[in-house]
Amino acid sequence: MNALETRELSKHYRDVAAIDDVSISLEENRVHGLLGRNGAGKTTLMKLLTAQIFATSGSMRVLGEDPVENAGVLSQTCFIQESQKYPDGFRPLDVMRISQGLYPAWDQELARDLVADFRLPEKRAIRKLSRGQLSAVGIIIGLASRAPLTFFDEPYLGLDAVARRLFFDRLLADYAEHPRTIVLSTHHIDEVSNLLEHVVLLDEGKVMLDEEADALQSAAIEVSGRLTEVDEFTTTAEVLHTARIGALATATIVADGEQTAAAARAAGLDVAPVSLQNYIVHRTTAAAPAAAR
Amino acid sequence: MLDETKPLFIAVAEQIEDGILDATYPEGSPVPSTNELAAFLRINPATAGKGLNRLVDAGVLVKRRGVGMFVAPGAIEQLRRRRREAFTQTYLVPLLREAAQLDITAHELAQMITKEASR
Structure with missing residues (x-):
């Protein structure tokens, strides 16, 4: 079964097509990479799929249903945003308490372990956290929610090498024990390439590649x-x-x-x-002059 | 650690093969599980599983339901045969090409090999 499908999905802002005729299918219980340069449309696509913004045209199915105003689907979906805003005065502790009520499969013990692993000061006001600590909050919510469909948008901004490795290892271990659909959006391609089973590459709102990671490795x-x-x-x-x-x-x-x-x-x-990262760099730069012609 | 010139699942399979050939995993003994391999090599469990299944298909490993995967009887013999067949292409051809660039004759090369082997 597919965890999500889009058909000819588009999102226009005035004359700009942020998402342009995107038709993709992501199989359930796999780790998918949503890759592309800054401004390629990755975040916009994830916002559409989680019903935070509305499509201009096209259709989509998320966990078999239309996600728009669908509380059932949204409680099965966890979207860790790069620039998540939290209410004033919130501490990581408060965010975790709310998440616990929000996600039916929440694992409090895992959340506790991760707080310790990332050395997150859970009682400090979120606005006083560093960029890396803020990323850690998102990672902890994303993993401990155990949502059947989890989106991570640039999950490790500001994290040092040790913390990135930690995220990687904990994600792998938890995914192995509790298989679910994970969509990883990043431009740090080399670090995640061994984790991905399937890759969608966006460029200027369009799907540029939609392939199995195995095939790309020798492409x-x-x-x-x-x-x-x-x-x-x-x-x-x-x-x-x-x-x-x-x-x-x-x-x-x-x-x-x-x-x-x-x-x-x-x-x-x-x-x-040719590494996945280099392949994608060549693909996206080779396309730029062709599109300008 | 993994040979990155090949698809990842093939590199995983070859690493297990190396372990069988150097007796890390003797015939009849268990090999690491999919999840153990995935965590150790930091790769997706599906990729690790694909590598192991490739060896099951080749008869190098046997699957025992609910227990795990084990090195099949005769696996070492089978791997040796297959790798010997590939030895010329993998090792001899590049060696001879480099030797030719350096004006080393086949005769000299044979002498060098004998000398190095007896050290």
Whole structure:
């Protein structure tokens, strides 16, 4: 079953299409990556899916139903926003108390463990917390709510490397024991790439990629060698990026499974993998000039 | 730790294979569970499971319902056979290419190997 589906979903602000004709399906009980540059429409899409704003056109199903004014669906959905606002005078303790009443599957023991792990001062006013501590509040709510559908929007702004690792490990451990649908939106792609099973890449409100993470991992390769040989090998390939130094060159090309790599090696070229992060960078920068034309 | 030039689930499978070949996991012994592997390698449990299932399909591991996965009898022999078949492409071809660039003849190379092996 799909945890969520959108069909030709669009959200316009005057002349700007923040979300433009998006049709995606996210299978339940998997970790999905919602990736893209700043301003690509990630947050807008999540706000639509959690009925915080309304679509201009198109349709969507969240946990099988229309989420708009649907308390049943919304109590099964947890949306951790990057810029979550809290009422004046609220402390992390108050936020957790309210969340406990809001989410039927809330696990108080997990929340307590996470507060200790992140060393969160739970009795300090939220407006006095650092950016990292604020992110920790969101992470704790997102994990302890155990909502069947959880959105994390840039969950680790301001967190140091230790805390990011902690988030990662606790998310993995809890997800393994309590499978649920998780949508992770971030531009720190390399850090999360091993966690994702499926990736949706947005660019200027449109879906640019909608693929299994496995397939993306071998979707492109980098070939390098003598300029003439690289040129000859890449004439028939879809080239995403090239660089040259003197008589040497490297090219990032779209690969057709193992065959492309084998052919490159047979042609005497060196072959290196392309990380998800680099693949996406090349994809989004290669698209920019094409769109401007 | 994982070979990043390959799809993640294949790298997971190969890591378990290495463990079988170097007797970390003897035949008949259990291998780590999906969740243990996922936590240890910091990867999605589904990916870890896909790696393990690949080895079950190949007959390297056997699944015992409710208990876990175990190294199949004859797994070492099977892995050795398969890796020997790939040895030329994986190791010899790149070695000979580099040797050619350095003007090392096949004869010299053989001598170097013998000398290094007897150290």
